[in-house]
Amino acid sequence: MPIPLRSDASLPCDLRGRALTDLRISVIDRCNFRCPYCMPEDQYPRDHEFLSKPERLRFEEIERLAAVFASLGVRKLRLTGGEPLLRRDLPELVRRLARIPQIDDLALTTNGSQLAGQADALRAAGLKRITLSVDTLDAGTFGTMSGGRGDVATVLCAIDAAQRAGFAPLKINCVVMRGVNDTQVLDLLEHFRGSGHIVRFIEYMDVGTCNDWRLDRVVPSAELRARIHARWPLLALTPNYGSEVAQRFTFADGAGEIGFISSVTEPFCGACARAAIGRRPAVYLPVRERGTQSAWPPARRRQRRGTLRSDPCGVAGA
Ligand SMILES: C[S@@+](CC[C@H](N)C(=O)[O-])C[C@H]1O[C@@H](n2cnc3c(N)ncnc32)[C@H](O)[C@@H]1O
Numbered sequence: 372m373p374i375p376l377r378s379d380a381s382l383p384c385d386l387r388g389r390a391l392t393d394l395r396i397s398v399i400d401r402c403n404f405r406c407p408y409c410m411p412e413d414q415y416p417r418d419h420e421f422l423s424k425p426e427r428l429r430f431e432e433i434e435r436l437a438a439v440f441a442s443l444g445v446r447k448l449r450l451t452g453g454e455p456l457l458r459r460d461l462p463e464l465v466r467r468l469a470r471i472p473q474i475d476d477l478a479l480t481t482n483g484s485q486l487a488g489q490a491d492a493l494r495a496a497g498l499k500r501i502t503l504s505v506d507t508l509d510a511g512t513f514g515t516m517s518g519g520r521g522d523v524a525t526v527l528c529a530i531d532a533a534q535r536a537g538f539a540p541l542k543i544n545c546v547v548m549r550g551v552n553d554t555q556v557l558d559l560l561e562h563f564r565g566s567g568h569i570v571r572f573i574e575y576m577d578v579g580t581c582n583d584w585r586l587d588r589v590v591p592s593a594e595l596r597a598r599i600h601a602r603w604p605l606l607a608l609t610p611n612y613g614s615e616v617a618q619r620f621t622f623a624d625g626a627g628e629i630g631f632i633s634s635v636t637e638p639f640c641g642a643c644a645r646a647a648i649g650r651r652p653a654v655y656l657p658v659r660e661r662g663t664q665s666a667w668p669p670a671r672r673r674q675r676r677g678t679l680r681s682d683p684c685g686v687a688g689a
């Protein structure tokens with residue numbers, strides 16, 4: 372029995388008075404990279420059992436769920452994964468989601484490896500914004516941080532393609548790990564400063580005890596910001612909206628904006644306005660709400676009960 376859509380103007384808030392405005396949708400649990408901070412090769416070997424095709428939510432199910440969330444106040448959708456561009460016919464899903472009347476922002480987070488050939492089709496389908504993950508410009512370190520699967524030149528080509536397709540300015544996510552890429556952040560900024568793209572540095576988070584997380588590998592945003600400020604003075608910007616995950620700064624010399632997502636040292640759960648449909652189809656609600664609900668329609672719930680792992684919650688937001 373489909374869930375009836377609400378049309379009344381009094382949109383619900385959670386027990387802490389937070390309206391749910393953002394929904395992240397994981398369209399596939401697979402990824403072609405093995406970033407050590409997310410899907411380390413030893414936990415996700417070549418024979419790892421990802422969801423089979425029939426176990427994934429179908430496009431019509433995702434569309435229906437998104438419409439239900441939109442009727443409850445969600446206005447922004449973000450497609451993510453795994454690697455969302457591994458999902459066949461993603462532009463078709465984008466086309467379906469773009470026609471939901473209440474949705475005014477539709478975004479994608481991608482590792483960029485498959486983007487160059489799809490950027491135009493995604494734009495034509497109604498995708499509004501793209502965030503790309505680029506942890507370093509150094510080819511060797513990029514190899515390490517993608518588990519030996521990624522190539523930075525391909526991702527830079529994808530950035531050009533996204534720009535040509537009309538997606539500029541892009542957001543560029545960079546997870547910083549001490550002793551791995553933290554000495555390369557200034558090179559990354561040198562490259563993107565003045566381009567209009569917004570680099571956001573993300574503290575390395577624990578994602579459910581499966582990524583060998585260690586506090587001494589986290590570079591606190593405050594430390595990173597001081598390092599950057601010493602080279603290019605920064606000025607703080609006011610948040611665009613209350614639940615924004617990134618603290619925004621601008622280069623004092625006018626070379627554009629950067630952001631810091633301090634999920635470890637300054638958690639922002641209190642202002643969270645985000646729900647997620649996870650890699651295994653389940654709905655994750657903000658902290659202290661009702662936890663996790665299956666996103667599979669009841670008839671499909673029995674098909675498979677897998678282990679849930681936590682997803683990096685706010686990192687791909689905004
Ligand atoms: C899970 S990925 C999914 C989308 C796509 N595969 C990508 O990498 O952009 C979404 C974002 O989460 C970030 N992320 C993954 N694991 C993380 C971790 N342990 N700590 C902080 N950010 C993480 C990635 O860098 C990426 O920007």
Ligand code: SF4
Nearest residue numbers: 402404406409453482
């Ligand atoms: S961060 Fe993205 S690209 Fe890297 S392993 Fe996770 S899902 Fe794949």
